[in-house]
């Protein structure tokens with residue numbers, strides 16, 4: 001535009017002094033107004049067409065309370081000295097950031113500290129509310145994009161760039177003839193916007209995309225991996241209804257980016273709304289409208305629960321926590337660090353240790369002592385009988401033997417032995433003795449088995465093992481402070497690297513001008529977790545669908561050009577966010593250990609109770625088996641003694 005313009009005029013001829021530029025867009029620059037703190041003037045770069053002039057006039061007429069509250073609705077035209085309209089006046093929106101800064105995890109941690117999924121849900125609902133206000137007044141946003149939605153730290157939302165909206169007034173349609181492909185519905189993909197009358201249902205597609213970006217950590221609903229051949233840019237995926245998070249994803253050859261959450265994390269009602277918004281049904285029968293989102297998101301927010309492992313995680317309570325899972329897979333924290341003041345130190349480790357020590361050791365495994373038994377009378381009889389049998393057979397054999405000697409026949413000795421053995425065999429009670437031995441052997445085996453299970457269940461080993469586990473956890477707990485110190489000094493040693501990383505992390509791809517990287521490609525990169533110059537690494541880029549060596553090189557060159565501008569400042573303190581990250585990690589360890597210790601103590605108590613119960617309830621059976629063993633061995637001893 002006319003950079004020299006310093007003064008403009010209202011239609012009534014009031015002179016307005018332009019102050020500082022507060023923002024620039026493709027169509028115009030926005031200025032502070034010296035005498036009107038609550039208003040700004042947008043001065044167009046090019047002369048205004050009559051259509052636009054009429055639209056701004058019409059907008060001034062249909063201003064409503066809700067539009068005033070939720071948008072930067074133009075209030076009138078401003079003219080040059082020669083009374084030609086060159087811009088508009090609108091309320092000044094300050095203290096807000098683009099919605100993009102909120103839904104991208106990296107910028108969120110800097111620009112929206114201390115926000116969690118509840119906040120994102122609320123902002124989503126407020127965005128839908130603003131859309132509803134526009135639709136209620138027969139207007140259509142048309143060019144839905146993240147630059148047009150500004151969010152405050154209290155989660156309220158204001159729409160800007162309203163002069164590009166499609167406005168209906170007194171039977172006249174003032175069109176919106178622009179749009180961004182990543183927010184454009186399938187039915188308009190690839191078409192020129194000129195002369196197209198936009199409908200709320202077109203907006204409702206862009207709205208659903210924005211809802212998705214907010215709830216799914218900046219991932220675009222149509223960025224995914226395509227199983228077929230060739231590229232599948234976002235615009236094509238939208239046009240062909242290839243929604244990688246949908247129930248139909250596999251059928252349309254799509255898979256969601258690795259480590260992205262599944263659609264179900266938003267609950268059944270919103271799952272269905274996303275499915276409806278992104279399917280053919282949405283085009284033909286209508287997509288969920290803005291007020292549907294308001295109601296469903298309010299319900300979602302009301303049902304969110306805090307994760308027990310990480311206090312900055314809120315979800316519907318599915319297990320595992322979707323954010324723990326995602327952070328675990330990517331190593332990138334999704335929300336700003338929340339270190340509750342003194343939160344984890346409330347755990348009284350000394351008191352806890354006293355509880356552990358107060359649990360009495362169950363003592364050694366009790367012995368089941370030998371029983372005083374007397375051998376079976378029958379067994380004793382078998383023993384006497386055996387002696388008598390030997391005696392009788394011996395006599396008979398001796399008689400034969402002596403006869404043989406007298407006949408000087410050596411073979412008679414053989415017969416004598418035969419007589420001895422034969423008679424002994426006829427007279428003895430060997431089968432009964434064998435039965436005693438079998439019973440004794442069986443009793444010995446049973447006793448051996450019972451005893452090893454007794455040692456296991458009634459012995460103190462399990463208790464001792466559990467105490468070792470607790471002691472190891474305790475040692476881990478005790479070294480947490482030194483672990484923190486070690487990590488801090490490592491931070492100190494790696495200051496140059498850390499400063500470089502921070503520097504690179506400040507360069508967002510979304511707002512950079514990079515050759516061959518348009519909004520569609522930028523959105524894909526974001527959906528794969530590549531947000532800033534720091535994330536631009538060859539390997540990472542190769543894992544993003546549609547990024548071959550050529551495109552990757554363009555990004556790498558850009559990163560190199562950014563890196564070349566880095567100057568290390570040794571006097572700069574360590575970034576507090578790096579320290580906060582360490583504290584967050586240590587806090588995570590602390591919580592994990594605290595949980596493990598509490599669980600471990602419970603297990604120790606249970607183990608002890610189980611040991612004592614085993615002693616009490618298995619004892620009678622042990623006593624019985626011991627008796628059987630001792631009795632049967634005494635019997636065998638009696639037989640063979």
Ligand SMILES: Nc1ncnc2c1ncn2[C@@H]1O[C@H](COP(=O)(O)OP(=O)(O)OP(=O)(O)O)[C@@H](O)[C@H]1O
Nearest residue numbers: 022023024025026027028030072091092093160161
């Ligand atoms: N009402 C407002 N109050 C304060 N700042 C504003 C306001 N409206 C716009 N801005 C700032 O000015 C910038 C440009 O505004 P706007 O988007 O309306 O311009 P544009 O030229 O129409 O942009 P585009 O090319 O995206 O259509 C915005 O990004 C924002 O930073």
Ligand SMILES: [Mg+2]
Nearest residue numbers: 025027161164
């Ligand atoms: Mg505009």
